[in-house]
Amino acid sequence: MNQLINDHLCETRNNLVEEIKSLSDTQFNAKPDTNSWSIAQVCHHLVLVEESSVKAIAWGLKQVDNKQTERKNVQLIVDRTKKITAPKIVEPAEDFFTVQQIIELLDDSRKKLTTFLDTIEDPSILVEKSVKHPAIGELPLDQWVEQIHFHEQRHIGQIKEIKDSSKLSTNELPGD
Known part of the structure; x- marks a missing residue:
């Protein structure tokens, strides 16, 4: 694996764990509203996306007639002003x-x-x-790997928003 991508994956994952490790389980599972995910659900989604990415890459590698496709700016996935609906899977x-x-x-x-x-x-x-990505479109397999840390960055931003909007910082809620 490309060392730079590996470094980004590690750094982003460490940032994610830092955001959640001081939360109580109650805070972690609290939903900001009925139509939103809890921080726990955001993190579960990240697990599911990483597992699905492995499956997509493995499937793409097995395709005989698969061709090279145009590279995309996968960093754009970090932009939370653009709503993306998660596929059911x-x-x-x-x-x-x-x-x-x-x-x-x-x-x-x-x-x-x-x-x-x-x-x-x-x-x-x-x-x-390449394999079609549900949010980005046809994507080279190496960019499937790259998008994982950008996708996590997107959701770290969401976690921070949930913590801010719900006043979930550990020093603002009584002992859960």
């Missing part, structure tokens, strides 16, 4: 999640991603093949 569960449980799920999905990428003998093939 990556909609989070309504379950109650503990912070620790989600951190473990995030660790597991990242291990699956890195283990999978390490099995690719010639990573240059990722540039040559």
Whole structure:
């Protein structure tokens, strides 16, 4: 895996964990309103997206007639002014999640991603093949990897908004 992309994945994941680790489980699962996700659901969505990205890349690698496609500015996915509806396959569960449980799920999905990428003998093939991304369109497989950390950055912004709007900082709510 490209070292720069790996560094971005690690840095973004560390930022995500920093945002959530001090929340109580109650704060973590509190919804800002009935039509919004809780922070726990945002994080579960990130797990599902990472797992689905691995499946999409694996599927794209198996396609014989898959061709190279135009590169996209995947960084644009960070822009939260542009609403993106999550496909059903990556909609989070309504379950109650503990912070620790989600951190473990995030660790597991990242291990699956890195283990999978390490099995690719010639990573240059990722540039040559593409698969349609639900929000971005036809996307080279290497950019499927790249978009993961940008997608996490987008949702870190959402988590900060939820914390700000709900006054979820740990020093503003009585002991949950």
